[in-house]
Amino acid sequence: MVRRLPPLNALRAFEAAARLGSFTAAAEELAVTPAAVSHQVKGLEDYLGLPLFERLPRGIRLTDAGRAYLPQLTFGFNHLARASAALAAGEARGVLTVSVLPSLLRRWLLPRLGDFRRRHPGVSLRFSMTSVYARFSEGEADIGLRYGSGEYAGLQAVRLLDEVVFPVASPSLTTGPQALRQWADMRRADLIHQFVTSVPDPWIQWRPWLLAHDLPEVDTEGGLAFDDASAAMQAAQDGLGVALGRGVLVADDVRSGRLVPLFDEVRRADFAYWVVGPRASFDLPKVAVFVDWLREMADTTPSADAIL
Structure with missing residues (x-):
């Protein structure tokens, strides 16, 4: 039986635009122009004989057909990527140096690293824990894991994890006569x-x-301050005050009851976690298998809705 498939570029353009919610974002990921993405998507719609997007005055919206199509394509592309990475794994050897935020390493990456080491024993990982951007041109790292806007001049950036933020505290601060139950109680909180x-x-x-x-009168200069989110969350666990927790970093603490979300309020963060590095680095087998593994781990990370 001969397989009849739409053009691969058209499928990639639609999947990226549908997943990211815009032609512009898809164009950035695919390193083409928004017009090229729009043209490819239109060609796919003509091939299929039905619309996949509604074109709105400000943006695009998936049709019912587009919503049904997207999960299958995303699964297929992820499967192809993992199959390719598995094939390349036979050549994945050597030392891979990763610049990473200390909080992301301790609270998200370390608990998962055993899986990578079992799959890719030929890759030796070296982590540089820092909140300062790595100088890739000087060989400080092969890639970096950063929290930011995704705009890194001259570098390739792959979106890894979205983030949410919400107030958290030790359970000890949510009981008793001085319990923190509503926002007005923040007037007496550390x-x-x-x-x-x-x-x-x-x-x-x-x-x-x-x-x-x-609550403009609340002093935002006093209290404890840290340049590392892990230390801030530990201080919150110890009952030293109320912190703003990032979902990816505090998920395990919330599930275990070490931290309690306050006031039933969550904000979608403006920033996300990204894999960043020179474009040439992403072509190295040792980097390719690690980035693919990171994306697989990100796909299996529960959303904020699942932990709150």
Whole structure:
């Protein structure tokens, strides 16, 4: 039986646009122009004989047919990528140096690394734990794992994990006569802050939250401050105050009851976690298998809805 398949480029264009929600974002991922993505998607719609997107004045929206088509294509492309990575794994050898945020390494990556080592014993991982961007041109790292906007001049960036932010505290602060039950109680709470050397996501700072709840008088300068999210979350577990937790980093603590989300409020973070590096690095077998594995782990990471 002869397989009749639409053009591969058209399928890639549709899958990326549908997954990312825009032709522009798909164009950035595929390294083409938005017009090229639009043209490819139109060609696929003509081939199939039905529309996959509604074209709106401001953006696009999947049709019922597009929503039904997307999961199958995403599964297929992921399967192809993993099959290719598995084939390349026979050549994946050597030392892979990864620049990574300490909090992401400790709270998300380390618990999963055993799986990678079992699959790819020929790759030796070296981690540089830092919140400062690696100087790839000087050989400081092959790739980096960063939290940011995805705009890294001269580098390729692969979106890994989206993020949400919400207030968290030790269960000890949610019981008794001084329990924190509503936003007004934050007037007497100790705040735990995070400060970073790169441009911060505004929602990991306390000021926007307090202003949104008419609490401008709360002192956002006092309290404990850390340049590492892991330390901030440990301080919150120890009952030293209220912190702003990122879902990816505190998921295990929330599930175990070590931390409790407060006030039933979650904000979608402006930033996400990215795999970043020179374009040439992504062609190396040792990098290709690691990035593919990272994306597989990201696909199996529960969303915030599953932990809250």
